[in-house]
Amino acid sequence: MTLTYDWWLLAPVLVPGVGALLVLVVDAIAPRLGRVHWALTAGLLLVGAATVIPGLLPSADNPRRTLCLSDGSCLYAVDHVGAGLQFTALVSAAVIVLLALPIRVPTERAPVQAALLLTATAGASGVVAARDLTSWLVTLELATVPTVALVALRARRSATDGALSLLTTSLVSFAITAMGAALWFAATGTVQLGGDAVLAASHDADSRRILALAVVFIVAGVGFKLSLVPFHAWTPEAFGGASVPIGGFLAVTSKVAALGALLVIFRGVSVLGTSALAAIGVLAAISMTVGNVMALREQQALRFLAWSTISQAGWVVLPLAAVSSHAVRAAAGYLVVYALATLVAFAVVTALAHSDGRNHATRLASYGGLLRRRPLLGVTLALALLALMGLPPAVVGLVAKVLALGPVAGGRLWPLAIVAAVNAMLGVAVYLRWLRILFGAPTDPGTHDRLHPVHLAVVAIGLAALVVTSIAPQLLLGLVGR
Amino acid sequence: MVAALLAAPLAPIVAGLALVAGDRVPRAVSRHTAYAVSLAATLISLLAAALIAYDRPSLNRPWVPEVGMRLHLAVDGISVPLLLMTAAVGVLVVIHARHEQPGGGTPGTFFGCLLLVIGGGIATFLVQDAISFFLAFEVVLVPMWVLINRFGDPKDASERARAAATFVLYTVLGSTLMLVGILTMVFASGTADLATLARHPLPAGQQTVVAAILLIGLAIKVPIWPLHSWLPRAHTIAPTAGSMLLAAVLLKMGTYGIVRLVIAPLPAGVERLAPYVATCAVIGIVWGGLVCLVERSLKRLIAWSSVAHMGFVVLGLMSGTAIGLQAALFANIAHGVVSALLFAVVGGLKHRWGGDDLSVARRALRDVSPRLSLALVIGLAASLGLPGLAGFWGEVLAIFGAWNPGGDRSTGWFRLLAAVAAVGAVLAAAYALRVLRIVWMGDADGGRPLPPSPESDARGGELVVVTVLGAATVVLGVLPIILLNTTSGAVDHLMAVVGR
Numbered sequence: 007m008t009l010t011y012d013w014w015l016l017a018p019v020l021v022p023g024v025g026a027l028l029v030l031v032v033d034a035i036a037p038r039l040g041r042v043h044w045a046l047t048a049g050l051l052l053v054g055a056a057t058v059i060p061g062l063l064p065s066a067d068n069p070r071r072t073l074c075l076s077d078g079s080c081l082y083a084v085d086h087v088g089a090g091l092q093f094t095a096l097v098s099a100a101v102i103v104l105l106a107l108p109i110r111v112p113t114e115r116a117p118v119q120a121a122l123l124l125t126a127t128a129g130a131s132g133v134v135a136a137r138d139l140t141s142w143l144v145t146l147e148l149a150t151v152p153t154v155a156l157v158a159l160r161a162r163r164s165a166t167d168g169a170l171s172l173l174t175t176s177l178v179s180f181a182i183t184a185m186g187a188a189l190w191f192a193a194t195g196t197v198q199l200g201g202d203a204v205l206a207a208s209h210d211a212d213s214r215r216i217l218a219l220a221v222v223f224i225v226a227g228v229g230f231k232l233s234l235v236p237f238h239a240w241t242p243e244a245f246g247g248a249s250v251p252i253g254g255f256l257a258v259t260s261k262v263a264a265l266g267a268l269l270v271i272f273r274g275v276s277v278l279g280t281s282a283l284a285a286i287g288v289l290a291a292i293s294m295t296v297g298n299v300m301a302l303r304e305q306q307a308l309r310f311l312a313w314s315t316i317s318q319a320g321w322v323v324l325p326l327a328a329v330s331s332h333a334v335r336a337a338a339g340y341l342v343v344y345a346l347a348t349l350v351a352f353a354v355v356t357a358l359a360h361s362d363g364r365n366h367a368t369r370l371a372s373y374g375g376l377l378r379r380r381p382l383l384g385v386t387l388a389l390a391l392l393a394l395m396g397l398p399p400a401v402v403g404l405v406a407k408v409l410a411l412g413p414v415a416g417g418r419l420w421p422l423a424i425v426a427a428v429n430a431m432l433g434v435a436v437y438l439r440w441l442r443i444l445f446g447a448p449t450d451p452g453t454h455d456r457l458h459p460v461h462l463a464v465v466a467i468g469l470a471a472l473v474v475t476s477i478a479p480q481l482l483l484g485l486v487g488r
Numbered sequence: 489m490v491a492a493l494l495a496a497p498l499a500p501i502v503a504g505l506a507l508v509a510g511d512r513v514p515r516a517v518s519r520h521t522a523y524a525v526s527l528a529a530t531l532i533s534l535l536a537a538a539l540i541a542y543d544r545p546s547l548n549r550p551w552v553p554e555v556g557m558r559l560h561l562a563v564d565g566i567s568v569p570l571l572l573m574t575a576a577v578g579v580l581v582v583i584h585a586r587h588e589q590p591g592g593g594t595p596g597t598f599f600g601c602l603l604l605v606i607g608g609g610i611a612t613f614l615v616q617d618a619i620s621f622f623l624a625f626e627v628v629l630v631p632m633w634v635l636i637n638r639f640g641d642p643k644d645a646s647e648r649a650r651a652a653a654t655f656v657l658y659t660v661l662g663s664t665l666m667l668v669g670i671l672t673m674v675f676a677s678g679t680a681d682l683a684t685l686a687r688h689p690l691p692a693g694q695q696t697v698v699a700a701i702l703l704i705g706l707a708i709k710v711p712i713w714p715l716h717s718w719l720p721r722a723h724t725i726a727p728t729a730g731s732m733l734l735a736a737v738l739l740k741m742g743t744y745g746i747v748r749l750v751i752a753p754l755p756a757g758v759e760r761l762a763p764y765v766a767t768c769a770v771i772g773i774v775w776g777g778l779v780c781l782v783e784r785s786l787k788r789l790i791a792w793s794s795v796a797h798m799g800f801v802v803l804g805l806m807s808g809t810a811i812g813l814q815a816a817l818f819a820n821i822a823h824g825v826v827s828a829l830l831f832a833v834v835g836g837l838k839h840r841w842g843g844d845d846l847s848v849a850r851r852a853l854r855d856v857s858p859r860l861s862l863a864l865v866i867g868l869a870a871s872l873g874l875p876g877l878a879g880f881w882g883e884v885l886a887i888f889g890a891w892n893p894g895g896d897r898s899t900g901w902f903r904l905l906a907a908v909a910a911v912g913a914v915l916a917a918a919y920a921l922r923v924l925r926i927v928w929m930g931d932a933d934g935g936r937p938l939p940p941s942p943e944s945d946a947r948g949g950e951l952v953v954v955t956v957l958g959a960a961t962v963v964l965g966v967l968p969i970i971l972l973n974t975t976s977g978a979v980d981h982l983m984a985v986v987g988r
Binding site: 335339385392397398399401404405407408409411412414415416418420423424426427428430431434435438442445478479480483484 | 505509551552553554555557604608619622623626627629630633634637638649653656657660661664665667668669670671672674675676697701
C-alpha cells in the first residue's frame with residue numbers, strides 16, 4: 007500500500023505539532039527561558055497560519071487532498087471552509103499566546119504550557135481535514151486532552167476544579183464519540199467518513215438506522231467539546247478556573263476544532279436527510295436558550311463569557327439543522343465572526359486582569375465606567391459585545407446572524423426560526439447588561455498599572471479588525487469560501 | 489448625484505460615530521462643537537435628500553455577496569416623502585437638542601446618538617435590498633437605547649433602564665422575526681432585491697405564513713395593538729429630541745417596511761391576513777383613544793395617540809385599494825410632522841413644569857406662553873383630524889379606502905371596521921379637547937393672574953422648530969395634493985403589480 011504526501015498541505019498540522027517538540031527540545035538545551043518560549047510559539051503558529059494562505063485563495067482547488075491511498079480515497083482533505091477553519095484556529099491560538107506572553111508564570115512551566123497549546127492547536131488544525139474515523143478521533147482528542155492540563159496548570163483550587171470537570175466530561179465524551187465511531191463502522195463497513203459508503207449504507211433500512219444512531223452519538227460527543235446544552239456543565243467551571251487567555255483558548259480555538267469535527271461528519275451524513283439533523287436543531291435551540299438565560303444572572307465576567315459561549319455555540323450549529331448547501335458555510339462563517347468577537351473580548355479581559363488584578367477584572371461590576379477610565383479597552387469591549395449580539399455598529403455580527411438564520415428560514419423550519427428570534431432578543435438583553443455597566447458609574451480598582459504593550463497592541467489590532475470587518479464583512483466571511 | 493445618495497445617510501452616520509467615538513479622546517467634545525457638527529451633517533443630509541428627490545439617481549454595487557447584500561440605493565414616489573421628512577425632522581431635532589440638552593451624559597454622545605438615529609432612518613428609506621433594509625432598521629437601535637437609557641427622564645434611573653430595555657428587546661424581537669421572513673423570501677427567489685421580489689412573488693400557498701411572520705415583526709415596530717406596549721413607556725422616558733425621532737422616524741420605518749416587504753411581494757398573503765391585521769389596527773385606534781381620555785401624563789398621552797394614529801395608517805394599508813394606500817402614505821407623513829410638533833411642545837412643557845402630570849393645577853398656557861400654546865392648539869387640532877390641517881386627509885381617506893376594500897376582502901367586515909375607526913376619530917376629538925381644556929385654558933383657581941413671562945415662552949431654536957413644524961402641518965392640510973401627487977405614480981405602479 008502506498009500513500010502520497012503533500013507536505014505543504016500537511017504543514018498547518020505539522021508545524022504546530024513539530025513545534026511542540028521543538029519547544030521542549032529548546033527547553034532541554036537551554037532551560038528557564040520563560041517568555042522566549044511563548045514568543046517562539048507565537049511565531050510557529052503564525053508560520054503555520056501562513057502555510058494555510060494558499061488554500062484560502064479563490065483559485066485554490068476545492069478540495070485539496072493528500073495522504074491518498076492507491077484506491078483513490080484520501081485520508082486528508084482541505085476545502086475552502088476547512089482552510090478557513092484551520093487559519094482561524096492557528097491565528098486565534100497565536101493571539102492567545104500573545105495574550106499569555108506578559109503574564110508571569112514559573113519559568114519551568116512556560117515550555118510545558120506552550121507545548122500543550124501547540125499540540126492542541128495541531129489537533130484542531132488536523133481534525134478539520136481528517137477524512138477517516140481513526141485520524142478524526144485521534145486529532146479530536148489531541149485537540150481536547152491538552153486543554154485539561156492547560157486549565158490545571160494555573161494551580162489554584164478553582165483551576166483544578168475546572169480541569170477536573172473538563173477531564174471528566176472529555177472522558178465521557180470520548181467514550182460516547184468512540185461508541186458513535188464504532189456504530190458508524192458497523193453501519194458502513196469502512197473507516198472512510200465521506201462519500202459512497204455512507205450513501206450505500208443509507209439505502210439499506212437497517213444500516214441506515216444504525217448510521218442515524220451513530221450520528222446521534224457523535225453529535226452528543228462533539229456537543230461536549232462545543233459545550234452544547236446538555237453537555238455544557240464543564241464550561242463555566244473551566245472558564246472561571248483557568249487563566250484568562252486559556253479561557254479564550256477554550257472559547258475560540260477549541261470551538262473551531264469542535265465545529266471542524268462536526269462539519270466533517272455533517273458533510274457525510276447530509277444524505278440521511280432531516281431526521282438525523284433534527285438532533286442538531288434541538289441542541290441548538292436548547293443551548294441558545296439556556297446559555298442566554300444563565301448569562302442574564304451571571305456576575306462573574308469569565309463565567310458570563312462561558313455562558314455566552316454556550317449560547318453562541320447554539321447559533322453556530324443552528325444552520326446545520328437544515329439540509330442546505332449553504333449550511334456548512336453558514337456555520338463556519340458564524341463561527342469565524344464569533345471567534346473574532348470572543349477573542350477581542352478575552353483580550354480586553356486579559357489586559358484588564360493583567361493591569362488591575364484578576365480579582366477585579368473577573369467581576370462584571372468592576373467594568374463600570376470603563377469607557378471613561380480606559381477608553382480604548384471600553385470601546386473595544388463594547389464593539390465586541392455588539393458584534394456578539396449582532397447589532398450595528400458592529401455590522402459583522404449582524405451579517406453573521408443573517409448568515410446563520412438563512413438556511414433555517416430557507417428550509418422553513420418555523421419553530422426553530424422563532425426560537426432563534428426569541429434568542430436574538432435574549433442575547434441582546436444579556437450583552438446589554440455588560441454594555442450598560444460600561445456606560446455606568448466608574449469603579450476604582452485600587453491599582454492602576456499601565457497596560458502591557460503587547461496587550462495594548464493586541465487590543466488595538468482587535469479593535470481595528472472589528473471596525474474593518476464591520477465596513478467590509480466579506481473580508482472575514484471570505485475566509486470560509488465564497 | 490450618486491454622491492448625494494451616499495452623503496444623505498453617511499453624513500449623519502459618520503459624524504455621529506465620530507462624535508461618540510471622539511467624545512473621550514483626549515477630552516469631551518464641547519457642546520458647541522457637537523451642535524455645529526450635527527447641524528452641518530444634518531443640513532448636508534437634507535440637501536442631499538433634496539437633490540435625490542429632484543434627480544432620482546440610483547447606485548447599485550455588490551457589498552457582502554455571502555448574504556446577498558448589495559449597496560443598492562435609490563428612491564421612488566413612496567420613499568421620497570419619507571426621505572425628505574426624515575432629513576428635515578433631523579435638522580429640526582438637532583436645533584431643538586441645542587435648546588434642550590438633557591443631563592446624564594456628554595453633549596458629544598447625545599448629539600452623536602441623535603445623528604446615528606437620523607442616519608439610520610434615512611438609510612432605511614434609501615436601500616433597495618431586503619437584507620440591507622434589515623441592517624438599516626437595526627442601526628437605530630443602540631443609539632436610541634443610549635438616548636433613552638442615559639438621557640431620559642432624570643428622575644427615575646430604574647424606570648429609564650426598564651423603558652430602554654423594553655424598547656430594544658421588543659424591537660429586536662420584531663426585527664429578527666422580520667429577518668426570518670425576509671430570508672425565507674430571499675431563499676425562495678434567490679435575490680434580495682426589493683423590486684425583483686415584488687415582481688416574482690412566492691407561490692400563493694406559501695405567502696400566508698411568510699406574511700404573518702413579517703407582519704408580526706413589523707407590527708412591533710409600527711406598533712399595532714396588541715404589540716404596542718413598549719411605545720408609551722419609551723416615549724414617556726425619552727428626552728424630547730428622542731421622542732420626536734421615535735415618533736417621526738422610527739414608527740414610519742415599520743409602515744414603510746409593510747409596504748415594501750409585505751404588500752408588494754406577498755399580495756395573496758396580505759389578502760388572507762388583512763381582516764385580522766385591520767381589526768387589530770382598529771382596536772388600537774379605539775384603545776389608544778380611550779386611554780387618552782383618562783391618561784394623566786401628558787407625554788404618555790401623546791404617545792398613546794400615536795398608537796391610534798398609526799392604526800389609521802395600517803387600516804389604509806390593509807384595505808388593498810390605491811386610495812387606502814395613498815391615505816396610509818399621507819397619514820404616515822402627517823403623523824410624522826404632527827407628532828414631532830406635539831412632542832416638541834409637550835417635551836418643552838415637561839421641561840418647564842418639571843413633570844407632565846395633567847392633574848396638577850397650572851396657569852393657562854395661553855397666558856404664560858402664547859407661542860407654545862398656539863403650537864399646541866395646531867398640533868392637537870391636526871391630531872383630532874380638523875379639516876385644513878395635516879391629520880385630516882390621511883384619516884378620512886383611510887376610512888374611505890376601507891369602506892370599499894379591494895381584492896376578495898369582506899366588504900361587510902371592512903365597513904364595520906371603517907365605522908369603528910370613525911368612532912375612534914371622535915375619541916381623538918374628545919381627548920384633544922380634554923388636553924386643550926386642561927393645558928390651554930388652565931385651571932382658573934390655579935393662582936393669581938400674572939403677566940405673561942417671555943422667558944417661559946418658546947424662543948430661539950425651539951421657536952424655529954415649532955414654527956416650521958406648525959407651518960408644515962398647515963401646508964399639508966391646505967395643499968394635500970403636493971404629497972398625493974408625489975406618491976400617486978408609485979402607488980399606481982404598486983397596485984398594478986399587486987393586482988396581477
